[in-house]
Amino acid sequence: MRTSGQIDKILLVDDEQDIREVIEISLSGSGYTVFTAENGKQALDIFKKEKPLIVLTDIKMPGMSGIDLLRKIKNINPDTEVIIITGHGDTDLAIKSLKYEAIDFITKPISYDALQIALKRANDKIITRCQLEEYTNSLEILLREKTELQDHLSSLGIMIGSISHGIKGLLTRLDGGVYLMESAYENSKFDEIGEGLSIFKETVNRIKKMVLDILYSAKERKLKLEKINVAEFAADVAVVIEQKIEKNKIEFHRDFGSDDIECEMDAKYIHSALINILDNAVDACLADKTKSSHKIVFKVDQDNGNLIFEIKDSGIGMDLKTREKIFNLFYSSKGSKGTGFGLFITDSIIKQHHGRINLNSAIGKGTHFNIKIPKHHTKKA
Amino acid sequence: MEKKKILIIDDDPVIVKYLEKLFHDNGYDTIFAYDGLEADSIVEDVIPDLITLDIEMPNEWGPRFFRKLTKNKSCKEIPVIVISGLGSADHSIRKAVKFFSKPFDSDKLMETVNKEIG
Ligand SMILES: Nc1ncnc2c1ncn2[C@@H]1O[C@H](COP(=O)(O)OP(=O)(O)OP(=O)(O)O)[C@@H](O)[C@H]1O
Ligand SMILES: [Mg+2]
Numbered sequence: 001m002r003t004s005g006q007i008d009k010i011l012l013v014d015d016e017q018d019i020r021e022v023i024e025i026s027l028s029g030s031g032y033t034v035f036t037a038e039n040g041k042q043a044l045d046i047f048k049k050e051k052p053l054i055v056l057t058d059i060k061m062p063g064m065s066g067i068d069l070l071r072k073i074k075n076i077n078p079d080t081e082v083i084i085i086t087g088h089g090d091t092d093l094a095i096k097s098l099k100y101e102a103i104d105f106i107t108k109p110i111s112y113d114a115l116q117i118a119l120k121r122a123n124d125k126i127i128t129r130c131q132l133e134e135y136t137n138s139l140e141i142l143l144r145e146k147t148e149l150q151d152h153l154s155s156l157g158i159m160i161g162s163i164s165h166g167i168k169g170l171l172t173r174l175d176g177g178v179y180l181m182e183s184a185y186e187n188s189k190f191d192e193i194g195e196g197l198s199i200f201k202e203t204v205n206r207i208k209k210m211v212l213d214i215l216y217s218a219k220e221r222k223l224k225l226e227k228i229n230v231a232e233f234a235a236d237v238a239v240v241i242e243q244k245i246e247k248n249k250i251e252f253h254r255d256f257g258s259d260d261i262e263c264e265m266d267a268k269y270i271h272s273a274l275i276n277i278l279d280n281a282v283d284a285c286l287a288d289k290t291k292s293s294h295k296i297v298f299k300v301d302q303d304n305g306n307l308i309f310e311i312k313d314s315g316i317g318m319d320l321k322t323r324e325k326i327f328n329l330f331y332s333s334k335g336s337k338g339t340g341f342g343l344f345i346t347d348s349i350i351k352q353h354h355g356r357i358n359l360n361s362a363i364g365k366g367t368h369f370n371i372k373i374p375k376h377h378t379k380k381a
Numbered sequence: 382m383e384k385k386k387i388l389i390i391d392d393d394p395v396i397v398k399y400l401e402k403l404f405h406d407n408g409y410d411t412i413f414a415y416d417g418l419e420a421d422s423i424v425e426d427v428i429p430d431l432i433t434l435d436i437e438m439p440n441e442w443g444p445r446f447f448r449k450l451t452k453n454k455s456c457k458e459i460p461v462i463v464i465s466g467l468g469s470a471d472h473s474i475r476k477a478v479k480f481f482s483k484p485f486d487s488d489k490l491m492e493t494v495n496k497e498i499g
Contacts, residue, residue, distance in 0.1 A: 168466030169393055171484040176399025179487060183406055199395055 007126060009052035012036045013043040013069065014085065015061045019108070023056065026112060030119070040064025040072075047073060047080075054122050055082045059093050059105075067093065070100050079129060081122035085110065132185065135193050139181055142200050146174050173203045223266040223352055225377055230261040230307060234300045237271055241278040250285050251295040261300070263307040263375045265353060270373070273349040276342035277311045277369050283334065284315025284367060306372045314366040323361055353377075385498045388429035389413040390420045390446065391464070392438040396483075400433060400464075407491055409498075417441030421449065424456050430498045434477070436465040451476065460497045462490070 010032045014020050020036050027034045035050055037043035040063055047055065055073055059066035070082045084097040084105040094105045103125060104118040180196030234256045245252045278298065285294035297312040318326070325331045327347040332340035350357050355373030387409050389400045397413045404411050412427060414420035416438040423429075432450075436443035443463065451457045461476075466483040479493050 168483040169396070172399070172466070173393065173395045175484050175487070176395050179399055180402055183402055199398075203395075 007053050007123075009033050009035065009050055009054075011043060011047055011050065011052045011055045011057075013038075013040065013055065013057040013061070013066070015039060015058060019058070019085075019110070023110060023115070026115060027056075030116070040066075040069040043069055044072060044076075047076065051077070053080055053126055054119070055080055056085065057082060058085045059090060059097065060087060067097055067100060070097060070102055074101055079126070081125055083118045083122060128188070131190060132188075135181070135185060135190075135197075138197065139178070139185075142197075142204070143178065145204055146171075146178075146200075167207070170203055170207050174200060174207075177201075177203060223269065225264050225266055227262050227264055228267050229259075230263050230300055231256040231259050233267055233271075234298070234309075237274050237278070238298060240271075240275055241282070244279075244282055245296060248282060248286055249293075250282065251293065253295065253297040253299075255297070255299040257300045257302070261302055261307065263373070264377050265307075265373060266349075269349045270353070273346040273371070274309060274311070276346045277371075280342060281311055281313035281315065281367070284313050284317070286315075288314075288316040288364075290364070302375070305375055307375050309369075309371040311369045311371075312366065317363045317365050317367055318361040319363055323359065327357075384408060384410040385430040386410045386412060386427065387494070387498075388420065388423060388427075388432045390415075390417065390432065390438070390443070391435040392416055393435075396435075403487055403491070404494070407494070409494070415439075417443065417446030417449075420446055424450065424453065428455055429459060431494060432459055432461045433464050434461050436463060447477070462493060462497075464490070 008031065010027055012020060012023055012027065012034055013036070014023070015038050017038070020038070024034045024036060032054075035046050035052065037046050039061055043055075043057065043064075055069075057066045057069050064072075066084055070084065073080050073082060078101075081103040082097075082101075084094060084102045085108060086094045086097075086105050087108050090107075094107075097105055103122045106114045106118050177196045177198075177200030180199065181193050182196075184190070184192030184196060234254075238252075238254055242252065278296070281296045285296065288294070291314060295312075295314045297310065299310040299312075301308040301310065322333065326343050328340070328344065331344075347357060350371055350373065353373045354377070355371060358370040358372075359368060360370075361367040387404050389397055389404075389411055390413070391397050391400070392415050394415070397415070401411045401413065412423060412429065414423055418441045420432075421441070434443045434447065443465070447461060450459070450461070460478045462479050462481065463477045464481045464483060464485055478497060481490055481493075
């Protein structure tokens with residue numbers, strides 16, 4: 001439990017020694033570790049040192065009054081529950097104490113039952129607060145998971161487009177789960193929080209599975225081949241990544257060759273294939289702190305019947321071992337920031353276009369991707 | 382004053398639950414149907430003040446329900462908000478007052494609902 005105090009400690013404040021003794025015996029009998037103080041000043045010292053979550057204080061004391069002590073304690077740790085002990089006829093004072101958020105008050109002479117009821121109220125409130133804290137924590141974790149998921153999904157580009165209906169429904173369910181939790185939380189309806197939470201968890205799992213399914217079925221998807229103006233297409237790709245590059249103060253060089261190159265391809269697919277490589281290039285630059293500036297080159301070229309995309313970065317580069325693994329599904333060196341989807345998808349898209357990917361890379365020098373696809377595809381019979 | 386009633390049509394029970402809660406929290410009453418056919422029989426008895434409509438549903442899908450609704454004298458003035466993962470504003474049912482793509486922004490949805498019937 002994450003609380004900023006000690007739930008089994010009680011601070012008891014009263015200027016009359018016999019009252020302190022009687023209550024102390026009763027509280028110790030209920031399993032509390034009891035600290036006693038005979039005035040407000042002493043009480044504050046003990047409070048700061050022992051951090052009890054429950055304070056029991058007399059309202060009328062010489063020096064600092066019970067109400068003043070209450071206000072000071074609430075100021076130091078608002079999560080503390082304060083029970084006020086009042087004398088006969090102190091009704092006005094008692095009501096004033098509630099205004100300053102005392103949890104309860106009991107009147108002298110103190111009955112065992114009244115004390116137990118007040119303690120139970122205080123404890124219930126403390127436990128409720130702990131639960132709320134726990135729910136808030138798991139809500140935060142889940143929301144982060146949702147955002148990461150959405151980011152990953154959107155970086156997959158086309159894949160999302162084609163299965164978007166299902167995914168969109170599931171994302172809406174996630175929102176629903178969060179909404180139910182938040183709404184229940186605000187109204188302190190804990191059973192309903194659990195309901196939202198389980199919807200959320202179940203949906204996260206379904207999306208994860210769905211993403212895997214998409215990946216495996218991606219290879220089987222039919223290409224939609226169209227004649228594309230390459231310079232325009234490349235400019236569209238650049239626009240998507242430009243912001244990320246510029247935001248990170250990386251130099252960006254574009255060279256899209258002549259205006260009239262045309263190529264038959266599935267533009268959406270090639271688009272995301274290139275974005276994945278460009279994304280990695282940015283990451284590689286950001287990961288390399290040894291250089292004072294970085295540069296990414298995105299170039300289009302052609303040679304007999306083939307279209308060539310070149311993407312160069314001045315980032316961290318890779319060793320041979322890494323180079324061999326980068327196209328594997330789930331291979332990533334980026335911990336929770338990477339899924340290892342990117343190049344796996346790029347690779348399968350380029351293969352579907354009967355193309356090839358070559359790369360040169362060296363640690364500390366940077367990486368150079370070279371993607372070649374035939375400009376025309378003869379229709380298969 | 383009696384609360385305004387919203388008919389929710391969506392085949393996903395979780396999304397129905399979400400919309401119900403959202404509308405209740407904003408002071409509206411709700412009824413729901415999991416597809417167009419169910420919704421057909423509901424509007425025979427109850428005239429809702431507003432309808433949220435998904436497009437892709439089993440049995441009878443959104444656009445067909447919408448067409449029937451607009452032919453029904455007592456229902457044709459009811460504002461319909463399309464909330465769907467399918468298509469975009471221009472592909473959607475043209476006479477709907479608004480299209481929300483899933484996942485939708487709940488604040489914006491409530492804004493539209495309040496504007497229509499609030
Ligand atoms: N330009 C590059 N420079 C250095 N390392 C790279 C470069 N491109 C890819 N890599 C290496 O290849 C790994 C796999 O890349 P891939 O894009 O498939 O996954 P990822 O970037 O880690 O995750 P995501 O799927 O989210 O993009 C990377 O984690 C990184 O180690
Ligand atoms: Mg990547």
